[in-house]
Amino acid sequence: MKITECINNRRSIRSFIDKEVKKDIIHELITLGTKAATGSGNEAWGFAVITDMDEMKQLSDDTKKYILENFEKYPYLKQYESWLTNEKFNIFYDAPCLLIIYGDTNSHWYTYDCTLAAGNIMLAASEYGIGTCWIGFGEHTLDTADFKSKHNVPSNYKLVCPMVLGYPKAQLTAPTRKPAPIFFHE
Ligand SMILES: Cc1cc2nc3c(=O)[nH]c(=O)nc-3n(C[C@H](O)[C@H](O)[C@H](O)COP(=O)(O)O)c2cc1C
Structure with missing residues (x-):
């Protein structure tokens, strides 16, 4: 697939079929992730992979509870109140x-x-x-000292991106965007 095709068609996927993502594919994707540009060549990334769906369900429940109890700290999440109070809503969309x-x-x-x-x-x-x-909802609960120590993440590492992966249930249409604001172009 051409890179422009990947870019033009990428969508956030929130519904997955019941099929695991094989370990070697996950590792290949991580390796490709590390081919990105990196400030001062520092390669300042580290990865954790969770495939235990019971653990993910528990993490989702803990996250929803935490956010709802601390809503005043996260005013930008207020718009998602009905999602977070919905018992059936899994912030990780039951991804594998x-x-x-x-x-x-x-x-x-x-x-x-x-x-x-x-x-x-x-x-x-x-x-x-x-x-x-990308699951921004997980920003706090996946970055606690407890969570990191349980998953072998050194304490000087801070969470940047929680991302679910899986095989999509349905193909989505290509994304649409507003025209890019171009502030200056001589
Ligand atoms: C920083 C960031 C946080 C996000 N957090 C969530 C999230 O918690 N839950 C979710 O369903 N989507 C999340 N998304 C996905 C966005 O909602 C999505 O990218 C946007 O609606 C555009 O849709 P598209 O990715 O299909 O083009 C996040 C995306 C980014 C970049």
């Missing part, structure tokens, strides 16, 4: 795989490095017929 990208805070550039790696992974995934969705 949750890939979490953490940035090494010893590098000034870690947020950029990890976001570029995430972009590579999203695009590369489409080559394998795999859909992805």
